[in-house]
Amino acid sequence: MLARDPRLSGEFLSASVAAGLASSGVDVLDAGVVPTPAAAFLIADYGADFGVMVSASHNPAPDNGIKFFAAGGTKLPDVLEDRIAAALDAEKLRPTGADVGRIRRFADAEDRYVVHLLGTLPHRLDGLHVVLDCAHGAAAGVSPEVFSDAGAKVTVIGADPNGVNINDGVGSTHLDGLAAAVLEYKADLGIAHDGDADRCLAVDAQGHVVDGDRIMAVLALSLRERGRLTDNTIVATVMSNLGLKVAMREQGIRMLETAVGDRYVLEAMNEHGLAFGGEQSGHIIFSEFATTGDGILTGLQLAAEVARTGKTLAELASVMTTYPQVLLNVGGVDRDRLRDDDTVAAAVRDAEAELGDSGRVLLRPSGTEPVVRVMVEAADQSTAERVAGELADCVRSSIPLN
Numbered sequence: 504m505l506a507r508d509p510r511l512s513g514e515f516l517s518a519s520v521a522a523g524l525a526s527s528g529v530d531v532l533d534a535g536v537v538p539t540p541a542a543a544f545l546i547a548d549y550g551a552d553f554g555v556m557v558s559a560s561h562n563p564a565p566d567n568g569i570k571f572f573a574a575g576g577t578k579l580p581d582v583l584e585d586r587i588a589a590a591l592d593a594e595k596l597r598p599t600g601a602d603v604g605r606i607r608r609f610a611d612a613e614d615r616y617v618v619h620l621l622g623t624l625p626h627r628l629d630g631l632h633v634v635l636d637c638a639h640g641a642a643a644g645v646s647p648e649v650f651s652d653a654g655a656k657v658t659v660i661g662a663d664p665n666g667v668n669i670n671d672g673v674g675s676t677h678l679d680g681l682a683a684a685v686l687e688y689k690a691d692l693g694i695a696h697d698g699d700a701d702r703c704l705a706v707d708a709q710g711h712v713v714d715g716d717r718i719m720a721v722l723a724l725s726l727r728e729r730g731r732l733t734d735n736t737i738v739a740t741v742m743s744n745l746g747l748k749v750a751m752r753e754q755g756i757r758m759l760e761t762a763v764g765d766r767y768v769l770e771a772m773n774e775h776g777l778a779f780g781g782e783q784s785g786h787i788i789f790s791e792f793a794t795t796g797d798g799i800l801t802g803l804q805l806a807a808e809v810a811r812t813g814k815t816l817a818e819l820a821s822v823m824t825t826y827p828q829v830l831l832n833v834g835g836v837d838r839d840r841l842r843d844d845d846t847v848a849a850a851v852r853d854a855e856a857e858l859g860d861s862g863r864v865l866l867r868p869s870g871t872e873p874v875v876r877v878m879v880e881a882a883d884q885s886t887a888e889r890v891a892g893e894l895a896d897c898v899r900s901s902i903p904l905n
Contacts, residue, residue: 504549504572504609506534506542507557508641508699511666512567517557520569524555525604527596534612536664538641538700540797541616543576547794548615550574558641561676561697564667576794578766613645620649620800623792625729626811629654632690633806634706636681637662638674640698646799650694653803658688670697675704675785675798682710692809692816694802701765702785703798705805707816715785716747718805720823721816722787723756725808726779731791732756738771738780740764745863745880750823763870765796826862827884829891831877833898838868838875840902850897854879854890862886866894875902 505521507513513536521531534545539556546554552574559566571579571587579587633655637643643662650657660680661673673680675695685693685706693706705713713721719737726732736757739747743760751758759775761767765786772780772790781787786796793800809816841847847866854864862881869876877895881887 504532504534504542504546504551504554505557506537506539506545506554506612508539508559508669509536509639509643509664509666510559510564510567510669510698512565513557516567516569520555520557521606525606526598527604528598528602529604531604531606532609533606534609536641536644537612537616538645538696538797538799539570540701540793540795540800541612541641541645543572543795544616544619544793545576545609545612546572546574547576548619549609556699558699560699561638561670561674561702564669564671578769578795580766580770617645617649617652619792620645620803621652623789623800624653624803624807625725626807627654628803628806628810631692631806631810632656632658632688634658634660634681634684634688634690634693635662635802636660636673636675636678636684636693636695637700638670638696638698639664639668640670640674640696640700642696642700642799646694646696646700646802649799649803650806653806655806658684658690660684674698675702678704678706678712682706682712686710692806694806696798696802697785700798701796703787703801703805704785705802705816707820709817711817713816713820714825715781715783715787716744717820717823717825718785718801719743719779719781719787720747720750721808721819722801722804723751723779724754724822725804725811727754727756731778733776733778736775736777738768738775738777740768740782741865741867742878743783744828745826746824754822763867769795826880826882827887828878828880829884829887831891831895832869832872832874833877833895834874835904836875836898837902837904838873841866841868841875841898844901846901847897850894854894858886858890862890864890864894866898
């Protein structure tokens with residue numbers, strides 16, 4: 504199963520992937536432009552052996568990438584990705600004649616996904632006015648249809664993809680336009696996706712951002728009330744705000760923490776048989792309905808909770824108080840020495856002792872950039888900024904590049 508988002512390079516990259524697979528004897532079912540979570544669902548729904556999604560998610564249009572999914576629509580574990588990389592230099596399969604693969608169009612891909620999403624709704628959205636920001640991405644052809652079919656009045660922005668405008672000033676990484684539209688149209692809430700629609704962030708009726716942590720807080724309580732929160736536990740990453748952990752503790756809900764990345768959230772959910780987890784960025788997973796973060800599914804569930812309870816999104820999100828958080832990227836340092844440097848370790852211990860239960864410190868090497876990320880949460884903004892700055896200075900002076 505093959506799919507892509509609407510950026511221009513996706514056309515020739517997906518054609519290349521299809522040609523490479525078919526020339527190796529693999530039959531290819533091409534779904535065209537659909538969200539990444541739709542691809543994951545369709546792999547399982549159709550019973551495909553594996554899937555390929557061509558997308559760069561929330562990145563700008565010139566970027567692109569390839570995501571692989573195993574049978575069942577799950578992301579590949581690190582060890583399997585390493586085996587694939589090691590096999591790239593092996594002898595290639597070269598079938599001929601009738602043994603080459605076929606390439607076919609997956610004509611009802613969107614329809615199958617829409618039916619699936621509507622089947623997850625715990626409550627219809629009749630009476631709600633929702634603004635959708637589709638990031639000029641893969642959600643443009645699905646999200647407005649699903650929300651309308653669910654009963655909502657829908658106003659749409661960012662739904663005119665032309666191949667080069669994906670994520671350009673719109674979507675989950677640029678929420679100002681959505682907030683303005685919610686206020687202009689006097690909507691009940693706004694939902695923002697990213698380019699491949701595996702994220703969801705929200706805006707309440709007053710134009711205030713509701714991030715992934717607050718969305719998780721709202722939906723965790725909803726799932727528990729409806730008897731669907733397995734083991735009374737959620738999964739979040741180490742980057743989730745301390746306020747989420749505090750709110751869950753106060754509500755009697757346990758929170759497991761993982762490394763950053765929705766694949767690690769899903770691994771923990773699968774290991775412990777849990778129903779719900781996600782990231783501050785808006786990658787949120789409902790294991791009952793999906794094998795990866797699904798921004799449209801998350802938006803539907805959030806809007807359904809507003810409709811079910813009769814409360815505003817602001818009222819629901821108030822269950823969590825967000826602690827001031829400062830994130831600094833420190834470049835020009837040796838990331839590999841971070842864990843073993845005694846001076847940095849001592850500075851972290853001192854910072855943690857100062858903050859106590861009202862704050863948190865996290866230092867980690869970035870997985871995507873040549874920087875060390877310094878994150879500090881505290882009871883007030885000035886303390887968070889001061890402690891983060893002191894730790895960043897310590898990292899720069901203790902582990903510089905030689």
